[in-house]
Amino acid sequence: xxxxxxxxxxxxxxxxxxxxxxxxxxxxxxxxxxxxxxxxxxxxxxxxxxxxxxxxxxxxxxxxxxxxxxxxxxxxxxxxxxxxxxxxxxxxxxxxxxxxxxxxxxxxxxxxxxxxxxxxxxxxxxxxxxxxxxxxxxxxxxxxxxxxxxxxxxxxxxxxxxxxxxxxxxxxxxxxxxxxxxxxxxxxxxxxxxxxxxxxxxxxxxxxxxxxxxxxxxxxxxxxxxxxxxxxxxxxxxxxxxxxxxxxxxxxxxxxxxxxxxxxxxxxxxxxxxxxxxxxxxxxxxxxxxxxxxxxxxxxxxxxxxxxxxxxxxxxxxxxxxxxxxxxxxxxxxxxxxxxxxxxxxxxxxxxxxxxxxxxxxxxxxxxxxxxxxxxxxxxxxxxxxxxxxxxxxxxxxxxxxxxxxxxxxxxxxxxxxxxxxxx
Amino acid sequence: xxxxxxxxxxxxxxxxxxxxxxxxxxxxxxxxxxxxxxxxxxxxxxxxxxxxxxxxxxxxxxxxxxxxxxxxxxxxxxxxxxxxxxxxxxxxxxxxxxxxxxxxxxxxxxxxxxxxxxxxxxxxxxxxxxxxxxxxxxxxxxxxxxxxxxxxxxxxxxxxxxxxxxxxxxxxxxxxxxxxxxxxxxxxxxxxxxxxxxxxxxxxxxxxxxxxxxxxxxxxxxxxxxxxxxxx
Numbered sequence: 001x002x003x004x005x006x007x008x009x010x011x012x013x014x015x016x017x018x019x020x021x022x023x024x025x026x027x028x029x030x031x032x033x034x035x036x037x038x039x040x041x042x043x044x045x046x047x048x049x050x051x052x053x054x055x056x057x058x059x060x061x062x063x064x065x066x067x068x069x070x071x072x073x074x075x076x077x078x079x080x081x082x083x084x085x086x087x088x089x090x091x092x093x094x095x096x097x098x099x100x101x102x103x104x105x106x107x108x109x110x111x112x113x114x115x116x117x118x119x120x121x122x123x124x125x126x127x128x129x130x131x132x133x134x135x136x137x138x139x140x141x142x143x144x145x146x147x148x149x150x151x152x153x154x155x156x157x158x159x160x161x162x163x164x165x166x167x168x169x170x171x172x173x174x175x176x177x178x179x180x181x182x183x184x185x186x187x188x189x190x191x192x193x194x195x196x197x198x199x200x201x202x203x204x205x206x207x208x209x210x211x212x213x214x215x216x217x218x219x220x221x222x223x224x225x226x227x228x229x230x231x232x233x234x235x236x237x238x239x240x241x242x243x244x245x246x247x248x249x250x251x252x253x254x255x256x257x258x259x260x261x262x263x264x265x266x267x268x269x270x271x272x273x274x275x276x277x278x279x280x281x282x283x284x285x286x287x288x289x290x291x292x293x294x295x296x297x298x299x300x301x302x303x304x305x306x307x308x309x310x311x312x313x314x315x316x317x318x319x320x321x322x323x324x325x326x327x328x329x330x331x332x333x334x335x336x337x338x339x340x341x342x343x344x345x346x347x348x349x350x351x352x353x354x355x356x357x358x359x360x361x362x363x364x365x366x367x368x369x370x371x372x373x374x375x376x377x378x379x380x381x382x383x384x385x386x387x388x389x390x391x392x393x394x395x396x397x398x399x400x401x402x403x404x405x406x407x408x409x410x411x412x413x414x415x416x417x418x419x420x421x422x423x424x
Numbered sequence: 425x426x427x428x429x430x431x432x433x434x435x436x437x438x439x440x441x442x443x444x445x446x447x448x449x450x451x452x453x454x455x456x457x458x459x460x461x462x463x464x465x466x467x468x469x470x471x472x473x474x475x476x477x478x479x480x481x482x483x484x485x486x487x488x489x490x491x492x493x494x495x496x497x498x499x500x501x502x503x504x505x506x507x508x509x510x511x512x513x514x515x516x517x518x519x520x521x522x523x524x525x526x527x528x529x530x531x532x533x534x535x536x537x538x539x540x541x542x543x544x545x546x547x548x549x550x551x552x553x554x555x556x557x558x559x560x561x562x563x564x565x566x567x568x569x570x571x572x573x574x575x576x577x578x579x580x581x582x583x584x585x586x587x588x589x590x591x592x593x594x595x596x597x598x599x600x601x602x603x604x605x606x607x608x609x610x611x612x613x614x615x616x617x618x619x620x621x622x623x624x625x626x627x628x629x630x631x632x633x634x635x636x637x638x639x640x641x642x643x644x645x646x647x648x649x650x651x652x653x654x655x656x
Contacts, residue, residue, distance in 0.1 A: 001538050004531065012526040316522045319483065320536050320583070321511025323504045 005334050009341075014309060016338050018302050023342025023399050024349070026295045027391030031350025033287055034390050035381035039358070041280040042382050045237055045267070047200060050137045051123070053270045054229025055242045056093065058086065058249065062259045063226065068271060070100040072181050072219060072226050074260070079225035082262060089252070090245055092233055096134060097225035099124035099215045103178035105158070105208065107166045116166040120158070122176070122208045124215030128153070137231070138209065140196065146170050147194025153214055155193040159207040163195040170194050176208065180220035188218035199378055228262075239277065242266040284386070288393050295398035296405075303331075303406025314410060328407050335403035336396065343395030350391055354381045430590055430623055431457040431480055435489035438475050438646075449475040451646040452489070457625060459590065462617045464626040464634060467643035473627035474595060476643070480625065481514055481593045482506040494590055511539050515584030515622075517594035521576040523568040523583075529555070530564040533582045540587060554586035558612055574605030581609060585616055591623045598630045606632045 062074040109115040125134040147170025249264040361378040438450040478484035491498040558578035598606035642650040
């Protein structure tokens with residue numbers, strides 16, 4: 001019987017062509033939208049984790065309360081000891097110290113007079129310790145536009161946009177005006193080793209990257225650090241694991257009432273990140289719901305029209321001794337077959353397009369000029385195992401559901417009218 | 425059921441609602457058909473021929489009286505049981521052939537057997553045998569759109585007899601055919617009737633068909649007007 005139904009599907013274009021087109025289109029769009037959104041969200045999360053939050057972040061409680069202001073006066077003292085402790089408690093996590101700072105960059109002319117000044121957002125990371133992953137995390141080597149990576153203390157990287165704004169060349173010296181940990185005035189000279197473009201408008205407007213020890217010297221933070229970030233071994237953020245690490249660490253520190261006692265937070269706890277994570281998680285379910293609903297309505301109508309077109313066929317089949325339930329089940333089988341064929345076609349097309357876009361990427365820097373959100377300028381759809389099956393969910397489900405709704409009319413067919421109906 | 429009687433109707437009435445009143449399509453019909461009969465229901469339009477075929481074919485039930493077909497009381501059958509009775513015991517031939525247009529001649533004839541869950545070998549043998557009866561073995565791969573009206577009706581006959589039913593019901597089978605084809609298909613059915621012992625009940629007002637019938641039942645206003653044996 002299944003072979004008979006398959007023959008009908010293949011020979012009768014009116015039965016299969018429109019549904020296959022609808023299902024294939026829906027499956028393709030589902031694959032593309034899923035891979036696009038997960039790609040953009042995933043890269044955005046990864047970028048946030050690498051630059052801002054880590055998977056787990058340890059600060060003092062007081063610092064955590066005003067974290068968006070980078071209050072280095074509330075930094076962790078004797079931070080190296082805490083890092084050692086963290087490495088013992090959670091050895092699988094890569095713990096790194098960082099200092100975030102806001103400062104004013106002063107670029108002098110040849111006479112030493114101020115040529116231009118501008119605010120900068122600074123990152124102090126471990127650039128020189130052997131085995132440090134920080135340069136890779138910031139993707140520094142690939143982000144260099146001009147010059148080189150810093151290879152000695154006193155050298156730094158500035159964003160290409162900042163350099164262009166003040167006409168700065170690698171090798172030039174500038175002064176960074178900031179505040180010390182105690183609130184005093186700080187000014188330190190740095191040499192621009194190179195310029196970078198991270199691919200995120202938020203970062204590229206005015207970033208300065210210096211070595212951690214240089215920052216400690218500049219801001220009188222010897223032995224201290226603003227933040228200790230922990231990176232889990234997984235490439236992408238593993239929320240469950242991060243929450244476990246956070247719970248384990250906080251359990252050690254809850255007894256203390258000191259506002260300078262450490263506290264652990266995950267990426268989710270950072271401003272705006274919880275919503276982004278929830279959105280990323282719910283997006284596939286939401287998309288599938290939208291596609292299933294829209295496609296079911298289309299296929300339901302298609303099924304009703306098909307039912308009218310095949311009215312005689314169903315009548316003959318009833319007369320030949322097929323009961324209504326059997327016809328209904330055969331319609332569902334047909335829907336399953338058409339849904340599968342359409343889903344295979346749509347998924348194949350979707351995967352090919354997503355893979356191609358993943359390789360080439362799409363440059364959205366034009367749209368991100370004034371964005372404050374940390375997003376890469378070139379976005380790529382995610383190509384993961386999910387895209388091979390996610391299109392089948394709306395594809396097959398909506399086809400079967402549409403036909404189940406449309407085919408229910410078969411039970412209303414009155415056999416007593418068959419001779420009359422079939423002899424029109 | 426009486427000896428050798430495969431259809432036994434006792435006091436069958438069929439009434440349909442017509443506004444606030446009822447229209448009586450069949451009124452106290454008592455008839456029986458034996459195995460191997462070649463009988464026709466004849467009468468003007470509205471005389472009840474199709475309604476009677478509906479009841480005998482388990483497509484409808486009487487409002488009153490009893491109808492026993494192949495040992496089953498039609499009044500008491502569920503939809504599924506009625507379908508089962510049609511599937512195994514009754515073949516249908518329609519005036520407009522009603523072949524499935526997207527399938528080949530072979531597939532159309534085979535369809536009735538698919539419902540019986542026969543093995544593919546047994547199905548193939550039965551289908552080829554049925555097509556041989558109607559002289560269409562050279563058209564197995566053709567689609568209905570490639571056949572003439574006469575050939576389509578012969579496919580319909582093959583479809584009706586392929587499962588070797590005891591009873592075939594044919595509603596105006598020659599109405600859409602020319603004279604030559606009408607004779608041809610009725611002769612084919614007559615041959616099947618004689619050689620396989622299949623009972624045929626026609627509804628017709630075609631003289632060309634009537635001349636082949638062994639028994640003619642004249643219906644008028646839902647009642648049996650005359651029941652005569654003509655070609656004993």
